[in-house]
Amino acid sequence: MSEIWFFGVVAALFGLVIGSFLNVCIYRFPRDLSVVAPRSFCPSCEKPIAWYDNIPVLSYFLLGAKCRGCRAPISKRYPLVEFLTGLLFAASVWKMGITPDAAKLCVFCALTVGLIFMDLEERILADEMTVGGMTFGFLLSLFLPMPVFIGHFVLPPEWRESYLSLGESLLGGLLPASCLWGIGEIYYRLRGREGLGFGDVKMIAMIGAFYGLQGSLVTLIIGSLAGSVFGAIYTIATRKDARTYELPFGSFLGLAALVPPFVFGQPGGSLVVPW
Numbered sequence: 001m002s003e004i005w006f007f008g009v010v011a012a013l014f015g016l017v018i019g020s021f022l023n024v025c026i027y028r029f030p031r032d033l034s035v036v037a038p039r040s041f042c043p044s045c046e047k048p049i050a051w052y053d054n055i056p057v058l059s060y061f062l063l064g065a066k067c068r069g070c071r072a073p074i075s076k077r078y079p080l081v082e083f084l085t086g087l088l089f090a091a092s093v094w095k096m097g098i099t100p101d102a103a104k105l106c107v108f109c110a111l112t113v114g115l116i117f118m119d120l121e122e123r124i125l126a127d128e129m130t131v132g133g134m135t136f137g138f139l140l141s142l143f144l145p146m147p148v149f150i151g152h153f154v155l156p157p158e159w160r161e162s163y164l165s166l167g168e169s170l171l172g173g174l175l176p177a178s179c180l181w182g183i184g185e186i187y188y189r190l191r192g193r194e195g196l197g198f199g200d201v202k203m204i205a206m207i208g209a210f211y212g213l214q215g216s217l218v219t220l221i222i223g224s225l226a227g228s229v230f231g232a233i234y235t236i237a238t239r240k241d242a243r244t245y246e247l248p249f250g251s252f253l254g255l256a257a258l259v260p261p262f263v264f265g266q267p268g269g270s271l272v273v274p275w
């Protein structure tokens with residue numbers, strides 16, 4: 001077995017475990033509960049879950065999708081998030097090679113998968129993951145230089161590489177976020193109700209902190225288009241009131257953000273879309 005396959009499988013197993021932790025975050029962050037203690041419990045009967053009933057993906061099927069104690073159904077979201085995180089971690093290694101960029105992409109995928117499902121279920125994008133992820137992305141850009149794009153036009157070229165990279169990360173995070181915030185404000189003034197949550201603004205800033213400006217702009221455009229088309233079709237098909245239906249916009253941003261690195265990402269290079 002070649003090295004890349006070996007590390008791909010290791011990454012997949014690690015991803016399964018991280019996915020299991022993401023499930024805890026998705027449930028607890030919106031409820032302001034600690035993700036450290038107490039240990040995993042059934043949300044229905046609140047009994048602690050034994051380790052052998054808490055094996056990623058496997059336990060869901062072994063338990064027949066029911067809690068061992070109270071027989072309450074377990075949401076499909078649990079195995080789905082675990083499987084998806086495992087798959088994305090393996091794909092990160094296969095795409096980026098055994099590089100620091102692969103590790104960076106894994107962190108990004110974990111944050112994004114968590115946010116996609118949190119928004120879908122709770123219509124909340126927790127600061128722990130948006131603001132926390134953004135801060136981590138900014139710091140990481142100092143140590144793992146990202147290609148400079150917008151920075152060429154606005155940053156002094158004599159700056160050292162790590163500062164240019166941090167500048168790119170900051171601009172990539174804050175410019176699209178300001179645009180989105182501006183659009184939200186205009187909508188609010190015109191319609192007198194909130195069309196965009198501030199969580200969406202913080203999420204696109206997190207995406208830009210990891211991707212730089214090109215990646216975050218592409219994500220914002222694709223995510224907005226996909227969200228609007230889906231929202232229109234969904235409200236017509238289900239006859240929901242389009243004025244009160246709350247679209248999980250963060251889920252669409254997340255989906256749009258997960259595709260580019262696996263299509264355009266360069267091993268040992270960047271996650272930036274090359275245009």
Ligand SMILES: [Zn+2]
Nearest residue numbers: 042045067070
């Ligand atoms: Zn139970």
